[in-house]
Amino acid sequence: MPLVLNDEQGLLRDSARGFLAKNAPVSHLRKLRDQRDETGFSRALWKQFAEMGFAGILIPEEFGGAGLGYVEAGVVMEEIGRTLTPSPFLSTALLCAGTIARAGSEAQKKEHLGKIAAGERIGAFAIDEHSKHNPAQIALSAKRSGNGFSLNGAKGIVVDGHVADFLIVAARTSGEPGETKGITLFIVDPKTKGIETERTIMVDSHNAARISFDNAQVNADAVLGEVDQGWKIIEGALNVGRAAVASELVGAGEEAFARTANYLKERKQFGKRIGEFQALQHRAAHLYCEIEITRAAVLKALQTLDEHFDHAGSIVSVAKARAGASATLAVQEAMQMHGGFGMTDEFDIGFFMKRVRVGQELFGDSNFHADQLARLNRY
Amino acid sequence: MSDLEVFRKETRAWLEKNCPPEMRKPVQSEEEICWGGRKWKFHSEAQRVWLERMAEKGWTVPEWPKEYCGGGLSREEAKILQKEMRALGCRSPLDSFGIWMLGPALLKYGSEEQKREYLPQIVQGKIRWCQGYSEPNAGSDLASLATKAEDKGNHFLVNGQKIWTSYADKADWIFCLVRTDFSAPKHEGISFILFDMDSKGVSTKPILLISGKSPFCETFFDNVEVPKKNLVGQLNKGWEIAKYLLTHERAMIGGMGLRAAGRPVSQIAADSVGLDAEGRLADPVLRGKIAEVSIDEMAFVFALERAGDLAKAGQANPAFSSVLKYYGSELNKRRHELLMAAGGSAALEWESPRSKQGALARAWLRTKANSIEGGTSEVQLNIVAKRILDLPGA
Ligand SMILES: Cc1cc2nc3c(=O)[nH]c(=O)nc-3n(C[C@H](O)[C@H](O)[C@H](O)COP(=O)(O)OP(=O)(O)OC[C@H]3O[C@@H](n4cnc5c(N)ncnc54)[C@H](O)[C@@H]3O)c2cc1C
Numbered sequence: 176m177p178l179v180l181n182d183e184q185g186l187l188r189d190s191a192r193g194f195l196a197k198n199a200p201v202s203h204l205r206k207l208r209d210q211r212d213e214t215g216f217s218r219a220l221w222k223q224f225a226e227m228g229f230a231g232i233l234i235p236e237e238f239g240g241a242g243l244g245y246v247e248a249g250v251v252m253e254e255i256g257r258t259l260t261p262s263p264f265l266s267t268a269l270l271c272a273g274t275i276a277r278a279g280s281e282a283q284k285k286e287h288l289g290k291i292a293a294g295e296r297i298g299a300f301a302i303d304e305h306s307k308h309n310p311a312q313i314a315l316s317a318k319r320s321g322n323g324f325s326l327n328g329a330k331g332i333v334v335d336g337h338v339a340d341f342l343i344v345a346a347r348t349s350g351e352p353g354e355t356k357g358i359t360l361f362i363v364d365p366k367t368k369g370i371e372t373e374r375t376i377m378v379d380s381h382n383a384a385r386i387s388f389d390n391a392q393v394n395a396d397a398v399l400g401e402v403d404q405g406w407k408i409i410e411g412a413l414n415v416g417r418a419a420v421a422s423e424l425v426g427a428g429e430e431a432f433a434r435t436a437n438y439l440k441e442r443k444q445f446g447k448r449i450g451e452f453q454a455l456q457h458r459a460a461h462l463y464c465e466i467e468i469t470r471a472a473v474l475k476a477l478q479t480l481d482e483h484f485d486h487a488g489s490i491v492s493v494a495k496a497r498a499g500a501s502a503t504l505a506v507q508e509a510m511q512m513h514g515g516f517g518m519t520d521e522f523d524i525g526f527f528m529k530r531v532r533v534g535q536e537l538f539g540d541s542n543f544h545a546d547q548l549a550r551l552n553r554y
Numbered sequence: 555m556s557d558l559e560v561f562r563k564e565t566r567a568w569l570e571k572n573c574p575p576e577m578r579k580p581v582q583s584e585e586e587i588c589w590g591g592r593k594w595k596f597h598s599e600a601q602r603v604w605l606e607r608m609a610e611k612g613w614t615v616p617e618w619p620k621e622y623c624g625g626g627l628s629r630e631e632a633k634i635l636q637k638e639m640r641a642l643g644c645r646s647p648l649d650s651f652g653i654w655m656l657g658p659a660l661l662k663y664g665s666e667e668q669k670r671e672y673l674p675q676i677v678q679g680k681i682r683w684c685q686g687y688s689e690p691n692a693g694s695d696l697a698s699l700a701t702k703a704e705d706k707g708n709h710f711l712v713n714g715q716k717i718w719t720s721y722a723d724k725a726d727w728i729f730c731l732v733r734t735d736f737s738a739p740k741h742e743g744i745s746f747i748l749f750d751m752d753s754k755g756v757s758t759k760p761i762l763l764i765s766g767k768s769p770f771c772e773t774f775f776d777n778v779e780v781p782k783k784n785l786v787g788q789l790n791k792g793w794e795i796a797k798y799l800l801t802h803e804r805a806m807i808g809g810m811g812l813r814a815a816g817r818p819v820s821q822i823a824a825d826s827v828g829l830d831a832e833g834r835l836a837d838p839v840l841r842g843k844i845a846e847v848s849i850d851e852m853a854f855v856f857a858l859e860r861a862g863d864l865a866k867a868g869q870a871n872p873a874f875s876s877v878l879k880y881y882g883s884e885l886n887k888r889r890h891e892l893l894m895a896a897g898g899s900a901a902l903e904w905e906s907p908r909s910k911q912g913a914l915a916r917a918w919l920r921t922k923a924n925s926i927e928g929g930t931s932e933v934q935l936n937i938v939a940k941r942i943l944d945l946p947g948a
Contacts, residue, residue, distance in 0.1 A: 177629075177630075177863040177866070177867065178856060178859050178860040178863045179860065179863045179864055179867055179869065436943055436945070439945055439946075440944075440945065440946055447946075447947070448946045448947070450945040450946045450947070451945070451946050451947035453936075456935065456936070456939035456943075456945050457932070457935040457936075457939070459939060459943055459945065460880075460934075460935040460936075460938035460939045460942075460943060461880075461935060463877070463938055463942065463943060464877045464880055464881045464938065467857060467874075467877055468850070468853050468854055468856075468857045468881055469853065470860075471853065471856040471857040471859070471860040471861075472852070472853035472856050472857070474856075474860065475856040475859075475860075489852075490852070492849075493849050493852045493853055494853075496846075496849045497849060497850070497853050542842070544849070545842060545845035545846055545849060546842075546845065548845050548848060548849060549820070549834065549835075549841055549842075549844070549845040549848075550834075552818070552820060552848070553833060554820035554821075554823070554824060554829070554833075554834065554835050554841065554844070
């Protein structure tokens with residue numbers, strides 16, 4: 176398969192770009208932040224996402240979705256990266272819907288997928304417990320009790336956790352933290368007694384929550400997949416999340432870079448446009464190269480998810496590691512080359528820097544994925 | 555089964571049958587690379603057979619048209635061939651400036667007669683070419699070159715000097731930039747000509763490199779007579795051809811490091827620093843750096859693939875070859891710095907059978923040229939700034 180977008184994917188990109196530029200430019204995020212919006216996103220916009228077919232992008236057509244693939248999901252994420260639009264697209268449409276579509280029972284699919292596709296239900300994926308991503312370290316426990324399980328423990332940085340209608344929670348049903356065996360996924364109602372949700376205002380004004388579980392009871396039919404066998408499902412979901420965030424980082428990095436390149440052509444000092452200085456030209460050209468190399472790796476990761484889902488791990492790690500690093504370089508250079516203006520809250524560049532920092536951290540930063548690749552190659 | 559799947563199966567079967575086992579082992583030394591040409595002495599019978607069989611199918615240059623003896627494969631077929639060759643560990647049957655540089659330029663700018671004359675000989679490895687671009691006073695500023703070719707009616711009379719001419723002493727023919735109009739602005743008085751290195755008046759003097767080898771030369775032209783029909787394209791319009799050829803050369807140099815990659819750095823490092831109880835390299839800082847370079851290498855492989863696909867789809871900026879040249883050559887330098895760090899003092903033995911006569915160190919030193927040859931990294935960044943980013947004054 177050629178490593179370029181095909182015609183339909185190109186059209187999808189154009190329509191997502193047009194839609195987001197019109198309905199949710201960076202000023203949309205700024206407004207939500209300044210108004211201290213309680214949910215941190217716009218439900219009306221999410222409804223429009225659903226009408227565009229984005230909310231059900233990974234959901235099979237029989238359940239009311241668009242039945243598209245990971246390349247298409249990445250295309251939309253990249254455009255979201257350009258406008259920094261906060262929405263449940265990642266948490267709900269990609270992580271939760273994707274996981275249920277791949278691993279859920281018929282009943283679970285019937286229960287959730289149609290509503291997600293219609294934009295009527297929001298889900299959040301609760302994995303990480305520590306400050307640094309390390310999914311095998313899951314300690315939140317699920318002990319058999321009655322005809323179900325009792326959950327105890329806590330999750331951090333649950334994207335959209337404070338507005339979710341349901342949670343997919345990774346819990347330990349056997350084994351020790353650090354082991355990949357013995358993890359089980361549950362679909363949980365966040366209003367269950369014993370569950371406390373604290374919205375955390377993050378540096379990037381996007382949404383996340385800390386969620387604690389104190390003897391929260393769930394029924395046996397809440398299990399997603401099989402008891403103790405959750406790791407493979409989690410790995411798949413995380414790879415989707417990583418490739419998706421990598422796409423978002425490509426979009427955010429490229430937008431920050433485009434704004435910077437424009438600034439180099441406009442801003443004058445010493446009687447010249449600053450883009451005439453070779454010191455800046457070379458840095459800009461280097462950054463362009465980094466972004467382009469990353470773009471190829473990210474598209475390859477998305478295509479690999481579509482074609483060989485279970486063998487995408489190392490390519491996804493390459494993509495996420497590269498995307499984190501090159502988007503970080505992009506926002507750092509953007510900040511420096513905008514001079515004092517870049518430092519002001521009024522200027523948008525700061526929003527890009529903040530979001531990229533969060534994206535770098537989500538589902539493993541560049542260091543995590545370098546380590547991951549070394550492990551996969553046994554050194 | 556789709557056509558491509560059939561092609562894959564047939565290709566694999568053909569390679570298994572026709573690629574000699576010796577040609578499926580990694581290249582151990584520069585001498586094992588096949589360059590072909592009139593003066594070529596095959597390193598082994600296997601090397602000869604491998605070139606002959608691949609050339610017969612046109613698979614030394616899979617994507618060139620069949621009418622010039624190329625493979626006539628589509629881009630997707632060529633990718634499959636490459637993948638299958640990689641899977642079996644097949645060596646490149648032929649390395650050649652004709653394939654990488656001159657051929658693409660002739661396909662675009664050559665006359666029909668020139669194509670029929672030169673392209674099949676390139677495919678078959680019969681003529682080895684060298685590149686006469688750089689001069690002592692025309693390096694990065696290549697267009698200021700001064701080697702002159704005067705019109706003498708039925709031939710050009712060439713006088714001047716080239717430098718850094720790779721393999722000039724081993725090559726059969728040269729593609730050469732000459733000035734044919736000294737009064738025109740510097741880009742508009744250059745012509746692109748071809749001639750036989752055995753012509754009277756051509757001489758070469760090898761230059762020793764820091765790696766201890768002398769793959770390139772000073773090349774002198776003293777009243778060399780070149781037939782007029784050896785002019786490619788129009789008189790004084792050679793600069794455009796020269797630049798087009800450079801875009802191919804640059805993409806090639808960018809990908810060179812990956813082609814040559816032998817044992818993984820991590821394995822070399824494991825030999826010298828060992829593994830810890832969990833099976834990780836015992837030097838955690840080195841381990842991290844190796845992983846980072848591996849990530850960049852994998853990503854770069856995809857970038858090369860994508861660049862080819864974009865070109866095929868007609869969506870490529872020709873200046874993108876500068877991105878590949880810059881990134882690939884800098885990456886190869888990083889890789890070899892790590893190989894030296896991984897190899898430790900054993901890699902420093904210059905003259906010893908243990909180190910294969912300093913193979914690692916010589917290769918490391920050779921890579922320093924990657925960001926100079928074919929246009930320096932700084933020149934590539936200038937091109938990206940100007941031709942892709944459209945920055946002012948660039
Ligand atoms: C191993 C090897 C093989 C080669 N093979 C061939 C060959 O086969 N045929 C051939 O014709 N040539 C060949 N070359 C020559 C090569 O193309 C030149 O060396 C190269 O173009 C640089 O020219 P120079 O050496 O004169 O350096 P210079 O141009 O003098 O450059 C010196 C330094 O100044 C920098 N610099 C120059 N101009 C600028 C600018 N505008 N902005 C910023 N920095 C600048 C350069 O980047 C470099 O760092 C080969 C070189 C090597 C090392």
